[in-house]
Amino acid sequence: MILTFLGKGGSGRSAIALATAYQLSQAGKRVLLTTQDPTTELLLETPIRLEPTSISSNFWAVNIRATALLEQSWEEVKKLEAQYVRFPLLGNVYGQELAVLPGMDQALALNALREYYESGNYDVIIFDGAGDLTTLRMFAIPEHLSWYIRRFRDLFLNSDLGKTISPFIQPISNAVLNVTWTAEDLTDNPNASEANQMLERGKTALEQGKVAAYLVTTDDPYALKTAKFLWGSAQQSGLRVAGVLLNQETTVREVVNEEFTPLPITSLPPIDPGEWMALGNALPDLLGTISQAPPTVEIDRNQRTVKVFLPGFSKQQVKLSQPKHQQEITIDAGDQRRNIPLPPPLRGQPVTGAKFLEDGHLLVSF
Template sequence: MALTLTFLGKGGTGRTTLAIAAAQQLAASSKRVLLVGQDGSPAWKLLLETEVGCDPTPITNNLKAVQLKSALLLEHSWEEIKKLENQYVRTPFFKSVYGQELGILPGMDSALALNAIRQYDASGDYDVIIYDGLASQETLRMLGMPEILSWYIRRFRNIFMESDLGKALSPFVQPIATSVLSIDISGDTFAKPTQDMNNILEQGRVAVSDPNRVAAYLVTNEDEVAIATARYLWGSAQQVGLTIGGVLLNQALLTEPIAEAFVPLAVSVIPQRSGQNWQPLLDSLPDFTQAQLAPKPIDIDVAQRKVSLFLPSFDKKQVKLTQYGPEVTIEAGDQRRNIFLPPALTGKPVTGAKFQNGYLTISF
C-alpha cells in the first residue's frame, strides 16, 4: 500500500512545482514514486523536461509520471462495467454500447481519477503516489467520494429494506432474481450487486482517514488571499477526513501572523527555484512521512461517549450540527459530513456540543 500525497492551495501559489519537488525528494530517498496529474497544460513538460504520457513514464531513478486522460479512463471503466453486467445479468443490454462513444459528464473526471489512483495503489509498484489535481476543491471532493457514496448506499438501502414497499417485495425478490439474474440474492436485495462497491468504498474511506495512507499539505505565499484560501481548504479537508500534514510557504518570509494563522501546523519556508537547480527547494521540504503527527480530523472516544472534530478556520457561527437519522451531520462552509459512528454510539442522541479552540466536541 502506497502513501498518497496531494497539495492544496490557491491557484498560482506553486502547487505543481512543489508536487514535482516532493516526488523528486522522495525518489531520491529510494522510495518508488508515481507522480499523477490531470492537467494537460505544458507545465509538466517544461518542469520535468520530458513528455509525459497516459502510461507511467520513467523520469529519473525511482520516479515515474503519468497524465490521466478522462476519455481513456472512461473507456476502460466502461469495459469493466460490461464485465460486471455479464457476471450478474443473463441478457446484457450494454454490450452494443462502446466506451469510445461516451462523453465525459461533470464529476466523472474526479471519480475516474480516484479509481485510477486506487488501481495504481493496488498494483504494489509504488511506495508513494503524488496527485497534482486540477483544483484544490475538486481534489477534496474526489477524496471525500468514498465516504459520501458509502453513506448514500448505506442509507438508501436501509430505508428501502425497512419500507413497506421493501417488505412487500422481499418474498418475491429471491425467485425473480433467480430466474432473471445469474446470482443468488438472499436477505438484502442489494447485497450481492453492491458488495464489491461497498468493499472498495470502505477501503477508500479508511485510507483517506489514515495519515499513513493519505495526507495533504497546504501551499501558500504571503498574499492575504492565498493565506485565507489555504486556511479555508484546511478546514474543508477536515470535513472529508483528510489530514493536513503541514504548510509550505512558497517564496516568502515566515512572519508571526503567518505562523499564527496555521497553528499548530509546522510551516516550511520554500525558496525560489533557480532554473533547473531543484536542490535548495528539495532541501527545504518537510519529511512527508510524518504527517501523522498533525492533528487528526476526528477523534472518537467510545468510553467517554464523545466525538471531537478539528475544524480550523471556521468559527462557531459557520458550524452547524444536526441529527436527523442514526448518524450526526456536520456542516462547515460548503462541506457536509455524516459522521460514521461505531456501533456503541450509532443512533444515540446528542446530549451536548461545544466549539472551542477549533474543536467541535459532541457528547452522546
C-alpha cells in the same frame, strides 16, 4: 502513502509536487506522480502518457485523463454485463462515445489512485490535482458513498416499494441473469460486499493517515485565505493536513505562524524552473511529519465526547445536527457536509451539548 497539495492556483503546487517526486525518488522511494493538470507536463518538459512512464530512477509519472479512464471502466462494465446478463444490452455502446459528466473525473481519478495504491508497485503516490474543493470531495467519496449505500439500502428493504417487489426479484433474476437472487442478496451478494470492502479500505486509509495533504501558499493575502479555508474544508473530507509550505516567502512568517498553528511551517526559497532537486532539498520530511498531523475526528468513549477539528471556521459557520435515528452526527462547514458514525456506547444517544473551542475544535457531548 498518497500525498497531495492544496492551495490557490499559481501558488506553486505543481512545482512542489514535482520537486517532492524527485526528492523522494532520490531517497530511494518508488514514486508515482499522477496528474490531471497539463501544467505538470509543461514543467517536466516530458510527455506524460496514460500508462506509468519512467522519468528517472525510482520516479514514474502518469496522466490520469478522465476520458481514457472512462473508456477502460466502460469496457469492464460490458464484461460484467456479459457475465451476468443473458441478453446484454450495452454491447453496441462504445466507450469512445461517452462524455465525461461533472463529478465523473474525480471518481475515475480516485479509482485509478486506488488501483495504483493497491498494486504495491509504489511507496509514495503523489496526486497533482486541482488542489481545491474538487480534490477534497474526491477524497471524501469513500466516506460519503458508503453512507448513501448504508442509509438507502435499509430504507429500500423496509419500504412499501421494497416489500412489494421483493417477491419478484428471485424469478426476474433467474430469468434475466445467470444467478438467483433474493431482496437480501442485493445487499449481501459478493459483488456488493466487494464494493463495500473497497469503500471501507478507502475510509481506513484516510483514518490511518495513509493519505495526507500539505497546504501550499505564498505571501499573497488571497493565497493565505484560500489555504486556511482548504485546511478547514479538508477536515470535512477526512483528509489530514500535515503542514504548510510557504512558497517564496518574503515578510509574512509571523502571520502564517499565527494563522496555521499547530501545523509545522516550512519556508521555501525562490527556485528557478527546472531546479527540482534544489527545491526538493528545501522541503521538510514530508513523510515523517504526517503522523503528527492533527486527526480530523477524536472520539472519547469514556468521556462520551466527539471532538471534530474545524480550523478556519467560526462558530457561526458551523452547523451541528443529529438525525432522529441517533446513529451519527452531521457537521456542515465550508460548503461540505460530513456524517460521523457514532461508536456503540454513543449510538442511539442524543447530543446533550456542543462547544466551539478556541483551538478550532468542535466538542460534542452525549
